[in-house]
Amino acid sequence: xxxxxxxxxxxxxxxxxxxxxxxxxxxxxxxxxxxxxxxxxxxxxxxxxxxxxxxxxxxxxxxxxxxxxxxxxxxxxxxxxxxxxxxxxxxxxxxxxxxxxxxxxxxxxxxxxxxxxxxxxxxxxxxxxxxxxxxxx
Amino acid sequence: xxxxxxxxxxxxxxxxxxxxxxxxxxxxxxxxxxxxxxxxxxxxxxxxxxxxxxxxxxxxxxxxxxxxxxxxxxxxxxxxxxxxxxxxxxxxxxxxxxxxxxxxxxxxxxxxxxxxxxxxxxxxxxxxxxxxxxxxx
Amino acid sequence: xxxxxxxxxxxxxxxxxxxxxxxxxxxxxxxxxxxxxxxxxxxxxxxxxxxxxxxxxxxxxxxxxxxxxxxxxxxxxxxxxxxxxxxxxxxxxxxxxxxxxxxxxxxxxxxxxxxxxxxxxxxxxxxxxxxxxxxxx
Amino acid sequence: xxxxxxxxxxxxxxxxxxxxxxxxxxxxxxxxxxxxxxxxxxxxxxxxxxxxxxxxxxxxxxxxxxxxxxxxxxxxxxxxxxxxxxxxxxxxxxxxxxxxxxxxxxxxxxxxxxxxxxxxxxxxxxxxxxxxxxxxx
Numbered sequence: 001x002x003x004x005x006x007x008x009x010x011x012x013x014x015x016x017x018x019x020x021x022x023x024x025x026x027x028x029x030x031x032x033x034x035x036x037x038x039x040x041x042x043x044x045x046x047x048x049x050x051x052x053x054x055x056x057x058x059x060x061x062x063x064x065x066x067x068x069x070x071x072x073x074x075x076x077x078x079x080x081x082x083x084x085x086x087x088x089x090x091x092x093x094x095x096x097x098x099x100x101x102x103x104x105x106x107x108x109x110x111x112x113x114x115x116x117x118x119x120x121x122x123x124x125x126x127x128x129x130x131x132x133x134x135x136x137x
Numbered sequence: 138x139x140x141x142x143x144x145x146x147x148x149x150x151x152x153x154x155x156x157x158x159x160x161x162x163x164x165x166x167x168x169x170x171x172x173x174x175x176x177x178x179x180x181x182x183x184x185x186x187x188x189x190x191x192x193x194x195x196x197x198x199x200x201x202x203x204x205x206x207x208x209x210x211x212x213x214x215x216x217x218x219x220x221x222x223x224x225x226x227x228x229x230x231x232x233x234x235x236x237x238x239x240x241x242x243x244x245x246x247x248x249x250x251x252x253x254x255x256x257x258x259x260x261x262x263x264x265x266x267x268x269x270x271x272x273x274x
Numbered sequence: 275x276x277x278x279x280x281x282x283x284x285x286x287x288x289x290x291x292x293x294x295x296x297x298x299x300x301x302x303x304x305x306x307x308x309x310x311x312x313x314x315x316x317x318x319x320x321x322x323x324x325x326x327x328x329x330x331x332x333x334x335x336x337x338x339x340x341x342x343x344x345x346x347x348x349x350x351x352x353x354x355x356x357x358x359x360x361x362x363x364x365x366x367x368x369x370x371x372x373x374x375x376x377x378x379x380x381x382x383x384x385x386x387x388x389x390x391x392x393x394x395x396x397x398x399x400x401x402x403x404x405x406x407x408x409x410x411x
Numbered sequence: 412x413x414x415x416x417x418x419x420x421x422x423x424x425x426x427x428x429x430x431x432x433x434x435x436x437x438x439x440x441x442x443x444x445x446x447x448x449x450x451x452x453x454x455x456x457x458x459x460x461x462x463x464x465x466x467x468x469x470x471x472x473x474x475x476x477x478x479x480x481x482x483x484x485x486x487x488x489x490x491x492x493x494x495x496x497x498x499x500x501x502x503x504x505x506x507x508x509x510x511x512x513x514x515x516x517x518x519x520x521x522x523x524x525x526x527x528x529x530x531x532x533x534x535x536x537x538x539x540x541x542x543x544x545x546x547x548x
Contacts, residue, residue, distance in 0.1 A: 012446070012456075013296040013439040017289040017344050018186075023194040024164025024287050028424045031161070035423070035482075045423075046482040049155075057160040061198035070291050071446075071457040149309070149319075150302040150435050152428040154481050159424040165287040172286070172345075182286075183345040207428050208309075208320040292460075297468040298442070301435025323429075331434040335472035 002080040002133040004037045010072045020067035026094070027060065029076060030105055034090045037078040041129045052114040053123060058087060062105035066096070073097050083134045084122035086110065139217040139270040141174045147209045157204035163231070164197065166213060167242055171227045174215040178266045189251040190260060195224060199242035203233070210234050220271045221259035223247065276354040276407040278311045284346045294341035300368070301334065304379055307350040308364045315403045326388040327397060332361060336379035340370070347371050357408045358396035360384065413491040413544040415448045421483045431478035437505070438471065441516055444487040445501045452540045463525040464534060469498060473516035477507070484508050494545045495533035497521065 008029050016022040035045045048055065068074055075095040082089060092105045113120045145166050153159040172182045185192065205211055212232040219226060229242045250257045282303050290296040309319045322329065342348055353365040366379045387394045419440050427433040446456045459466065479485055490502040503516045524531045 009443075011439055012290055012442050013298050015291040016286055017291065017293040018191055018193065019291040020193065022164075022287040023197060024161055024168070027159075027161030027164065028422055031423050032420075044482075054155055056155065056157065056204065057201060059198070059200050060160060061196070063196050064194060067193065071455075146306075148302055149305050149427055150433045153423055154426040154428065154430040156428040161424050165285055168286050169283075181345075208318075292465055292467065294467065296439075297471060298435055298438030301433075301438065305435070328429055330429065330431065330478065331475060333472070333474050334434060335470070337470050338468060341467065 002037070002041065002130060003077060004033075004040050005075055005077050006033050006036045008032060008074050008076060010068055010070055010074065012070055015070045018067075019069060021069070021072075023062075023064065026062060026103065026105065029074070029094070030060075030078075030090070030092050030107060033076040033078045033092055034107070034109075037080065037090065043126060043129055048123070049114075053120070054112040054114055055088070055109040056112060057107050058110045059108045060105070062103055064103045066100060066102040068094070068096060068102055074102075075099075080130065080133070083130055084111075084126055086119060086121060088122060088126070139174070139178065139267060140214060141170075141177050142212055142214050143170050143173045145169060145211050145213060147205055147207055147211065149207055152207045155204075156206060158206070158209075160199075160201065163199060163240065163242065166211070166231070167197075167215075167227070167229050167244060170213040170215045170229055171244070171246075174217065174227065180263060180266055185260070186251075190257070191249040191251055192225070192246045193249060194244050195247045196245045197242070199240055201240045203237060203239040205231070205233060205239055211239075217267065217270070220267060221248075221263055223256060223258060225259060225263070276311070276315065276404060277351060278307075278314050279349055279351050280307050280310045282306060282348050282350060284342055284344055284348065286344055289344045292341070293343060295343070295346075297336075297338065300336060300377065300379065303348070303350060303368070304334075304352075304364070304366050304381060307352045307366055308381070308383075311352040311354065311364065317400060317403055322397070323388075327394070328386040328388055329362070329383045330386060331381050332384045333382045334379070336377055338377045340374060340376040342368070342370060342376055348376075349373075354404065354407070357404060358385075358400055360393060360395060362396060362400070413448070413452065413541060414488060415444075415451050416486055416488050417444050417447045419443060419485050419487060421479055421481055421485065423481055426481045429478070430480060432480070432483075434473075434475065437473060437514065437516065440485070440487060440505070441471075441489075441501070441503050441518060444489045444503055445518070445520075448489040448491065448501065454537060454540055459534070460525075464531070465523040465525055466499070466520045467523060468518050469521045470519045471516070473514055475514045477511060477513040479505070479507060479513055485513075486510075491541065491544070494541055495522075495537055497530060497532060499533060499537070 014025045077093045079091040087108045094103045151162045214230045216228040224245045288299045349369040351367045361382045368377045425436045486506040488504045498519045505514045
């Protein structure tokens with residue numbers, strides 16, 4: 001398993017009239033979280049796209065346990081639980097500043113060749129970078 | 138079962154550099170869809186909040202089958218599949234202008250008393266309005 | 275002068291913890307407003323882009339007189355005050371459901387050739403469609 | 412004059428199908444920029460609100476010189492040019508990673524008493540914290 005963490009401070013515009021972070025805004029937090037997870041592995045999401053490989057989200061699910069509020073500094077733990085094949089799966093836990101897990105989420109992304117608009121297997125570079133974290137003896 | 142439909146035209150700011158509707162923006166479409174589903178039943182989401190009952194989202198999941206693009210007029214079919222109790226569940230299908238289902242999603246919302254910040258059962262008015270659609274013989 | 279109107283209902287995710295529409299979200303309302311103004315003239319913003327002409331915003335200003343709230347049905351009046359040349363200028367007034375003007379805004383957009391990435395004059399079709407509204411005797 | 416800087420990395424969801432940061436999203440960047448400017452002065456925007464003083468935006472204007480793109484790390488320079496009275500004014504310059512100014516913006520915010528919903532002068536604490544930067548001899 002490969003795991004990283006990032007901190008995100010809640011912006012005013014991301015709250016709603018309940019005073020909570022709007023439920024739809026976590027998707028963007030998780031996008032930031034997975035892009036930084038890849039970056040820490042030496043993989044640039046932007047470069048991947050520029051080389052003609054898109055990674056649209058195929059499935060996304062989230063379970064909310066508690067709300068986040070304006071100006072909270074959230075900690076998002078991101079995990080790549082298995083070696084990517086046709087899909088790359090990320091698991092996220094969001095913690096508030098008291099260390100309480102406030103939601104748990106998952107995304108599965110597919111690799112798409114921009115030219116053909118067809119699914120392709122995970123690029124070699126992803127496999128090389130992730131391999132060390134999934135060694136079995 | 139209670140079902141309604143709404144049309145939503147994709148705004149420019151809702152697209153991303155892939156040219157697709159950003160995956161996080163569907164949450165807002167579904168919020169609009171369920172609010173209109175309730176309105177068509179004679180239930181105002183805003184009035185419910187103003188009376189002290191919040192309806193935060195507890196779980197949300199979505200499966201993407203195809204992307205939507207700028208200026209597309211999407212049709213969202215919203216279904217309330219069961220009588221609400223502690224939770225009210227909505228199911229959504231988004232169709233593009235060719236009638237193709239491009240994603241399927243679910244949300245479960247909980248009823249929270251604003252004062253106590255505790256879960257409460259579905260308000261009487263919700264039950265009265267929805268009862269006719271869940272008659273069993 | 276060419277003028278049109280559209281109605282936009284405030285979405286929950288567009289409010290902030292003050293209970294107001296977040297100040298940044300009006301930019302998207304005005305984008306919808308000017309796209310619909312063009313559509314009512316027989317001009318498709320999407321087609322313009324697909325033909326290789328981009329219309330990025332060059333300047334934007336807004337003066338807030340009063341807030342909008344969740345579920346409000348806003349009326350946006352859009353005006354094209356002069357014939358476009360290098361720029362096309364739109365003026366907007368947002369009214370709440372009591373008919374009170376809650377903000378006034380302006381945008382100037384430039385025509386950019388996608389290939390060369392350089393400014394170009396307003397396309398012929400824009401001039402033809404707008405000419406009747408700027409006839410002088 | 413009081414000046415600070417922050418860095419903001421462009422999120423995927425903030426781009427549009429032109430591949431640029433959507434013009435409406437800068438408002439949120441500037442909100443983050445001014446909140447951090449206040450924080451660096453020892454002023455918490457959140458605490459100010461919690462004490463019953465709201466700071467809604469009264470005017471906002473922006474001039475775009477060049478676009479920002481996905482994953483760019485932007486530098487926003489924020490300036491408080493004059494002592495606040497009824498309003499507090501912020502000026503912003505956004506620079507891309509090559510150090511090029513890509514836009515210039517201004518916001519004026521008003522101080523509103525939450526209870527009375529009426530404008531009030533800048534709170535004492537704002538004046539105390541800002542005074543040292545506006546000393547005249």
